[in-house]
Amino acid sequence: MLRHLDIRDMLIIDRLELAFQPGLNVLTGETGAGKSILLDSLGFVLGWRGRADLVRTGADQGEVVAVFDLAPGHPAFTVLEAAGLPAGDELILRRVNTPEGRKTAWVNDRRASGDVLRALSDTLVELHGQQDDRGLLDPRQHRAMLDAYGGLADMRAEVAGFWRARSAAEKSLAKAEAALADIQAEEEFLRHSVAELDALDPQPGEDAELDSRRRLMQGAERMRADLAKALSALGPDGAEGAMGDAARWLDGLAGQAEGGLEEPLASIERALVELGEAQAGVDRFAETLNFNPAALEETEERLFALRGLARKHGVAPDDLGAFAADLQSRLAALDGGAHQIEGLRIALADVTAEYDRAAAGLSDARAAAAVRLDADMAGELAPLKMERAVFSTTLAEAPAGPDGVDAVAFVVATNPGAPAGPLSKIASGGELSRFLLALKVCLTREAEGVTMIFDEIDRGVGGATADAVGKRLAALAEGGQVLVVTHSPQVAARGAHHWRVAKAVRGGITTSEVSPLDADARVDEVARMLAGDTVTAAARDAARALLQARDG
Template sequence: MLRSLDIRDMLIIDRLDLSFQSGLNVLTGETGAGKSILLDALGFVLGWRGRAELVRPGATQGEVTAVFDLPAGHAARTILQEAGLPEGDELILRRINSAEGRKTAWVNDRRASGEVLRALSDTLVELHGQQDDRGLLNPRGHRALLDAFGGLDDQLAATRAAWRARAEADSALAAAEERLAALRAEEDFLRHAVEELDRLSPEPGEEAGLDARRREMQAAERVREDIVRAHAALGPGEGAEGRMGDALRWLEGAAEGVGGRLDEAVAALSRALVELGEATQAVEECQEALTFDPGALEAAEERLFAIRALARKHGVLPDDLPTLAYDLRGRLDALDAGAHDLADLQKARDAARVSYDAAAADLGQARAQAAMRLDAAMSGELAPLKMERASFATRITPAEPGPGGCDAVAFTVATNPGAPAGPLNKIASGGELSRFLLALKVCLARGSSPLTLIFDEIDRGVGGATADAVGRRLAALSETAQVLVVTHSPQVAAKGAHHWRVEKRVAGGMTLSTVTPLDAAARVDEIARMLSGDTITEEARAAARALLAP
């Protein structure tokens, strides 16, 4: 609900503070008094595109502040959250226009863009008038209006869910087809690569082990001859072990005849033979370890070079070849299983489309029934508005499938019997259009509306009983939403719960516009003026009191 509007130095308003109420708020005044300026100022702070020159002559800048009440769950709260702006039970919009044309806006004391203001305005205010309508004249919004009128939230939610499931199934199938096509394009490569990797079957760490074994065998060839000669020099017979054994036997035989002088030599030689035996054994073990099949070196080199060549071919490290083989084998398995998987995805896609078609058909039937109820409701509303010869029809035609179903909805009218029906804004004249829009708004109103509804001279061109019917319907709307009406009709003004008079005055050679809230006595005079003109007679006051009577 719009709670207050504060205007500073805008057009012919120098300073104006307005406090609005729930229910039907009426603004009246003579032509040119500035009623439309209030709407211009409100549109400015809401980010609407309007007049270029808004700053009052002589002022450095103009400023408008609007305060709205935001109940819990209001759609504006979501916009504030998405924009990173503070939210609460009160929404304060402030916008400044410099004399040079620069515009700056704040939302709850935070800088904001005009785009954010316009997004908020769609959740706060709805303007209706002969030349400016923010929804009812636009066929793109008619389907949503019909759905709201028919209470089709459940059918619409089911259709949207079915559309999402269909879209996901289509996407999954398309992605699978794309993947399968890519795999088929490289099928020859995959089969050859997997066969080659499986044939070689490299293991992690194998390349390093082969390289070490190869180096060892290459080194063994170089040192083995020296080791053999060393073993021969150390061994029995002509080797050191044989000669030392002979020397020991000779010394042991001679030791008895020299009175112990050779005992130490015999002991040392015995120890030396033990050490020599251990050395000979170690040389033998090394010689045995370095003994290998000459073909083993060739085989190791051949496998080592094959592993390295395959790694270079695929641009990976040798130790990554097993992982590569696993990945390529998985892609080949996916290719082999692709046809079966594709068939399953096609079945899922077909089932999702059938489900969507069924949900869309149910929604379409519900819309057709809602359209008949809306047409009947409109017929009942048009007669009191002196449009009993006019007809209203909700036209439903096939449309491209989408989350909202397969229906296009357009509101059409015919103003005379036998005349072809057409779009609201193309067929109806100014006065007729105003009444069509009012009747439609009354029919579409369901429950408590979160919007402030503004009607700008929607009663133009009607009077008497028709104007009274317009006022009654505006009053009915105000029972579920805050309604602001700019009117020249005394019958409409009399139905207001709150009344303001807009008038011009000249101060210091400058024309200014003021807005005055009216008490009960002032309302009588204002409605009397609207009935009789500048000269207010007692007869006019009596007529005004009659209009104001409950």
């Protein structure tokens, strides 16, 4: 419930504090007195998108504070929790605006975004007027309204889930089919290349190994002659013989040298061992040069084949193995593509069947909810002096989508036998007001803790019809809170609390003021609404009669 509204420096409002009450709160005043400014200011603090030039001329900033009482379990608590904002039984919204249009908001003294304000607004306030900016006249919104009325949120969510799954399955199938088509376009190339690479079987590092072996073979003849010379120089006729002779001569002298030749002899022994190892190494290397002359040709052919295939596919020789693996995987995808696509088609058919089942169930539930809504509307229209009017909720087939397969529209016929049509085109101004009031009552019947605001919902009606509208608004306010901006004395007289909005000029500056009315002031205001500028005794008597009728 909206308990307090504090407005500062907004348009022609200097400072205004309003303490609203439960029940039916009515605001009256001359046209242009500033009633719409109150709604603009309330919409501003609730984050609604509206006019930008709200700051009073000459002021540094405009500010609006709204205080709401929250009952336990109020939906606003869910929004506050999701936004990480403090929560209690009192909700304080504050928002300021600069002349340049910069807006800043706080929720319970914590900074908050406009999106959070709007999310809270959906749980706190329902605004309704003849122009119905919340969508009652927009057929595109009727399906969601019917679902909300019928409590079909879970079924609608199930349908949306299957639709998303179906869309994902369609995308997966299309992607697989496109990929298969791309691979099929190069099937001949893939099969030939894979066969060619499989036959060659390139190995990592093979290019460097073959190149080294080739150079070795090419220099083998020259190296054999030099190796023979080296072996001769190292052997018995060379270093080995000379070192052996030196060892024998020194060994003959060792007994006379008193140990002085032991170390040289040991060094010669080690040298002979190293020399033997050197000879063995040269022999082993020489053995590698003993190859079949055809081996050089085979090595060169292999090397040239490897490098030729690498050039053909534009990769390095050492990358041919990985390239071959990639081609093989693409070929495997081609060979298994048909099987994969068949599986994806089955999955799509399965999820489509689930969607169709859920959508059909939602359609049946909507049809049942439409019957109930039409009956509820008939019950609401009769007290509003429209017992001969007919309200119908029509369902037609629509393209499948996340919200199902139904198009929903609210149509009316104002008299028996008259053609039915959209609300906005069939009903006159007064009739439209009553249709919208009845519809709003039906759609919000289960809403708890929501302040309903009706902006001149009684426009275009008068007399007994206006009185019927006033009675319905008063009944709607029982146990809750309704704010009504009205020009109808019959509606104003039904209010439990009454404020008058008026302009005042002080020091050449026009401001809007709102005053709570006591019993005597209410008589004068209702009399003004009945009689106009000149309030007569008869008008006051008529005003008292209207007010007494409410009390009676």
